[in-house]
Amino acid sequence: MATAAAVTLAAGLLVPATLAQAAPAQAPAAPAALAAAPDIPVANVKAHLTQLQSIATANGGNRAHGRAGYKASIDYVKAKLDAAGYTTTLQTFTSSGATGYNLIADWPGGDPNHVLMAGSHLDSVTSGPGINDNGSGSAGVLETALAVSRAGLQPTKHLRFGWWGAEELGLIGSKYYVNNLPTTERSKIDGYLNFDMIGSPNPGYFVYDDDPTLEGVFKTYFSGLGVQTEIETEGDGRSDHAPFxxxxxxxxxxxxxxxxxxxxxxxxxxxxTAGQAFDRCYHSSCDTTANINDTALDRNSDAIAYAIWTLGTATTPPPGPVFENTADVQIPDNGAAVTSSVTVANVPGNAPATLKVGVDIRHTYRGDLVLDLVAPDGTAYRLKSSSTSDSADNVIAEYTVNASSEVANGVWKLKVQDVAAQDTGYINSWKLSF
Known part of the structure; x- marks a missing residue:
């Protein structure tokens, strides 16, 4: 997992990915509802960690960006995936004067317009081999990808896996991938799942809360094991999900x-142990294979597989009608709220419980913005609150609203207010998808 440091990225040439056609010893058995997803043998995951440790030991004690240990690590993962029938793409970029590598692996088949992606960063810091951070996530994703091959899985969604370089320098590899992905290709990714440190020696069980559906899949899995989870806050924005x-x-x-x-x-x-760090060897030389909790590694690896099987084999519902307003609306700096309207017609009954609100707002500081969806009867549904920690530009997102109590037809409004000074922007477009 990266610190808050940022590094300037030199532009490179995007190489697009080509689309081609043992039970836990210490964890409770998965409930019957989870039987569709395979158990990921923790011994297999640990075998990958042993290989990453050997690579670090042979290359100056680390697997950091620009070092021989990182290139050897990505070569190891690529060879496993090539042998398993994946189409792999080695994507190069330049950072801090050194060549970096992302590895993208596509499983044949699935709907290319609906992509489910999972990933992790493969680099370590220079001070250690990075076996928990982030050999653990990389190995869990790798073994899940290999389980897809062993099962001959025929998913409904196209499955794609990624291993990112230079995360420890400021999410460099994942930013490069996302920033060089054409907008049309971005729109095909239904979800990105990130796994950064999943075997901490004094573990917690934290779940990202950025999307209710994806969060719910992981909570369902852990609930089935009788394991309570908490919302992940320590690393929010510090790992490779942020660029996505x-x-x-x-x-x-x-x-x-x-x-x-x-x-x-x-x-x-x-x-x-209370009063002790979840990982006392974080970013240190002692982040070795001895720095792994087998139970946490086992449970989290199984949870990765559960998410891939659950989300990757789900039936994609047919698209409903879409109503969009593409007229620009200026947003006053620290001023009154503005609205943009769409008129919904010929939709019988009430709006769905999963009404999709797609928003494209161009603004120099998104943390200043408060967004509401206003139903035809005037009921407001909060989409986004202001936050001083939300420091990125723009709001380009899709929100899900339970609008099942609202009559679908009528005038719906997107209400936007800038509640702080010194930044400007405008509503570029927004849409409702029924």
Whole structure:
């Protein structure tokens, strides 16, 4: 997982990915409802970690960007995927004067217009081998991808996996991938799942809360094991889901904790040691294969597979009618709210419980903005609140609103207010998808 440091990225040439056609020893057995997804043998995941440790040991003790250990790590993962029948693409970029690599792996088949993607960063810091951060997430994603091959899975969605370079320098690899992905290709990604540190030695069980559906899949899995979860806050925005989220792609993921301290309440429900960091070896030389909790690694790897099977084999509902307004509306700086309207007609009955609100607002500081959807009867549904920590540009996102109590037909409004000074912008477009 990266610190808050940022690094300037030198532009490179995008190589697009080509689309081609053991039970846990320490964790409770998965409930019957989860039987469709395979158990991911934790021994297999640990075998990958052993290989990454050996690579680091042979290459100066780390697997950092620009070092031989990183290139050897990505070569190891690529060879496994090539042998399993994936179409792999090695994407190069330049950062800090060194060549970086992303690895993209596409599983043949599935609807190319509905892509489910999972990923993790493969690089370590220079001070250690990075076996929990983030060999653990990389190995869990790799073994899940190999399980897809072993099962001969025929998903309804197209499955894509990614291993990112230079995350520890400021999410460089994942930013490069997203920024060089054409808008039409971005729109095909239904969700991106991120796994950064899933085997912390004093673990917690944290779930990203960025999208209700993706969050719900992971909560359902852990609930079936009798494991309580908490919302992930320690690493929010510090890992590779952030570039996807910033362009409006739905994101989710898991995290077992870094250098924050486990509380007494957390120790009571998860075990482990209160008053101690989730990972005392975070970004240190002791982040070795000895720095892994097998139970956390096992549970989280199984949860990755559960999410891929659940989301990747789901039937995509046929699209409903879409109503859009593409007229620009200027947003006054620290001023009164403005609205943009769409008129919905010929939709019988009430709006759905999963009404999709697609928003494209260009603004120099999105944290200033408050967004509401206003129904024809005047009822307001909060889409986004203001936040001083929400420092990115623009709001390009899709929100889901339970509007089932509202009559569908009528004039719906997007209401936007800038509640702080010094930044400007406008509503570029917005739409309702029924």
């Amino acid at each position: 989220k910033n362009v409006g792609i739905k994101v989710g993921g898991l995290f077992s904790g870094a250098d924050y301290t486990k509380t007494s309440a957390q120790a009571a429900k998860w075990g482990g």
